[in-house]
Amino acid sequence: MDDGSPTAASRAEVPAFPAGRVRGPVLLPSDERYLAEVSGFQSGYRHHPEVVVCATDAADVSAAVEYAAAHRLPLAVQATGHGLSVPLPGGVLVSTRRMTDVRVNAGARTAWIGAGVRWGEVVEEAGRFGLAPLSGSGPGVGAVSYTLHGGVGLLAREFGYAADHVSAAEVVTSDGRVRHVTADSDPELFRSLRGGGGSFGVVTGLEIGLVPVERFYGGQLIFDGESAGDVLEAWRWWTATVPERLTSSVTVMTYPDIPVLPGGLRGRHVAQVQIAYDGDEADGERLVAPLRAAGPRIAETLRTMPWTESWSVYNEPDRPHPYEGTNALLGKELPDRATLRSVLEATGPDARGMVVLALRHMGGALSRQPAVPNAVGGRDAGYLLVVLTVPAGSSSGEELRRVQERVLEAVAPWTVGSNLNFRYGRSAGAVPGGTAAAFSPDDHARLTGLKASADPSNLFRFHHVPLARDQPQGRHGP
Numbered sequence: 269m270d271d272g273s274p275t276a277a278s279r280a281e282v283p284a285f286p287a288g289r290v291r292g293p294v295l296l297p298s299d300e301r302y303l304a305e306v307s308g309f310q311s312g313y314r315h316h317p318e319v320v321v322c323a324t325d326a327a328d329v330s331a332a333v334e335y336a337a338a339h340r341l342p343l344a345v346q347a348t349g350h351g352l353s354v355p356l357p358g359g360v361l362v363s364t365r366r367m368t369d370v371r372v373n374a375g376a377r378t379a380w381i382g383a384g385v386r387w388g389e390v391v392e393e394a395g396r397f398g399l400a401p402l403s404g405s406g407p408g409v410g411a412v413s414y415t416l417h418g419g420v421g422l423l424a425r426e427f428g429y430a431a432d433h434v435s436a437a438e439v440v441t442s443d444g445r446v447r448h449v450t451a452d453s454d455p456e457l458f459r460s461l462r463g464g465g466g467s468f469g470v471v472t473g474l475e476i477g478l479v480p481v482e483r484f485y486g487g488q489l490i491f492d493g494e495s496a497g498d499v500l501e502a503w504r505w506w507t508a509t510v511p512e513r514l515t516s517s518v519t520v521m522t523y524p525d526i527p528v529l530p531g532g533l534r535g536r537h538v539a540q541v542q543i544a545y546d547g548d549e550a551d552g553e554r555l556v557a558p559l560r561a562a563g564p565r566i567a568e569t570l571r572t573m574p575w576t577e578s579w580s581v582y583n584e585p586d587r588p589h590p591y592e593g594t595n596a597l598l599g600k601e602l603p604d605r606a607t608l609r610s611v612l613e614a615t616g617p618d619a620r621g622m623v624v625l626a627l628r629h630m631g632g633a634l635s636r637q638p639a640v641p642n643a644v645g646g647r648d649a650g651y652l653l654v655v656l657t658v659p660a661g662s663s664s665g666e667e668l669r670r671v672q673e674r675v676l677e678a679v680a681p682w683t684v685g686s687n688l689n690f691r692y693g694r695s696a697g698a699v700p701g702g703t704a705a706a707f708s709p710d711d712h713a714r715l716t717g718l719k720a721s722a723d724p725s726n727l728f729r730f731h732h733v734p735l736a737r738d739q740p741q742g743r744h745g746p
């Protein structure tokens with residue numbers, strides 16, 4: 269992997285991290301634990317810090333922030349590496365993976381989650397009380413970053429964004445202070461953290477709402493890729509008829525030809541409809557029935573299951589790999605048939621490298637502000653289109669990025685914004701309209717105003733989706 273890592277010669281000398289300031293380990297590049305600590309799910313890039321502070325609590329994070337600020341060193345945060353898009357070329361990495369507190373308050377239907385907690389851990393713990401968090405497609409994703417950037421869950425149309433259900437946050441701001449932030453204590457920061465991303469500090473924990481969902485009806489209808497156009501047309505019509513308690517998406521992709529996959533899917537081009545319905549099986553069956561006529565089905569996995577098995581709805585790969593991704597929030601109407609056909613052609617099996625095209629049904633509760641409004645944008649979106657590319661064989665990153673651009677150009681007349689979470693790798697910085705596209709103009713002005721006053725030296729600039737105008741010059745590989 270040539271990801272632009274600084275050579276030993278180009279590494280600047282950084283002042284020693286003060287001994288005894290933190291409880292967790294402090295790792296330098298010479299430490300044998302360093303590589304494992306900086307590596308994450310995104311294997312196309314990684315951070316190259318001179319110092320990794322393996323934080324165990326808010327005091328450790330505060331010490332790391334004070335050290336970085338005092339020496340004017342760049343700083344980044346990593347929990348799992350799923351959302352890495354601006355690799356740190358030096359400076360300080362705060363690794364939060366040891367901050368794995370999950371404390372459920374069943375009576376209040378809330379949970380306190382630490383900065384390094386993955387959704388899988390929250391789902392297991394909440395499930396013991398018959399409750400569920402607003403988790404998404406994969407158990408390995410970090411719950412805090414997912415929520416700070418909005419968070420589109422499996423039952424998103426019923427319950428809204430994960431950020432809509434945050435009642436308190438603990439955050440270390442650029443002055444090193446640990447702040448407990450609520451709607452009353454600091455309304456502007458509270459509003460901005462919920463959906464505005466991690467540009468305002470290192471969030472050390474969140475209090476999130478849980479919902480009383482123990483079991484649900486869901487899974488996939490898997491169609492042959494030949495009928496992807498018909499499946500999309502059927503889904504277009506069908507999504508206009510379904511209740512908010514049903515959230516679905518369509519993913520069109522060609523599976524790699526690898527032995528871990530079931531024989532029927534290896535190397536196969538497919539169109540999969542993923543469904544999650546918060547209701548009983550008989551109603552779910554009735555709702556899904558019209559979709560089955562969309563084309564010949566290869567397989568079907570729909571069933572009633574506990575929320576702890578909700579990962580089977582998307583059944584995503586859990587091994588680190590390289591990927592790039594971009595997205596567009598679309599209006600209430602999907603693009604016309606001819607446009608969708610051209611998008612399918614650009615992303616189909618003839619594309620070099622692996623291309624995953626996904627459309628998620630939005631609307632419902634996602635379109636309503638929570639009781640205490642937050643910064644999440646794009647509430648007028650009816651659909652979310654995501655294009656993900658995975659380099660394979662001789663495919664070049666540039667070629668695959670052009671596929672992403674072609675898709676975004678094709679759907680531009682229907683585009684109303686962009687989602688912060690579904691941006692990956694270098695593509696994250698190339699979204700048309702940049703970070704501003706994720707917010708209303710008013711919210712973007714409020715967020716950049718707060719950013720300027722809360723983080724005047726732009727300490728938190730090596731960030732997934734930076735807010736400040738001067739974007740960092742991260743190092744990226746090919």
Ligand SMILES: Cc1cc2nc3c(=O)[nH]c(=O)nc-3n(C[C@H](O)[C@H](O)[C@H](O)COP(=O)(O)OP(=O)(O)OC[C@H]3O[C@@H](n4cnc5c(N)ncnc54)[C@H](O)[C@@H]3O)c2cc1C
Pocket residue numbers: 308309345346347348349350351352353364383403404405406408409410411412413414415416417418419420421422465466467469470471472584689690730731732733
């Ligand atoms: C396989 C997969 C499935 C996904 N499914 C969904 C889904 O269903 N719904 C959805 O909405 N999104 C989904 N995402 C997107 C995901 O929510 C984002 O990529 C998110 O940023 C990942 O957070 P992380 O902690 O796992 O990753 P990391 O790479 O560790 O963090 C991502 C970025 O968040 C910032 N950050 C992390 N921790 C903190 C903190 N404590 N304080 C401040 N900033 C912080 C940093 O800038 C960091 O670079 C998915 C991503 C992948 C790869």
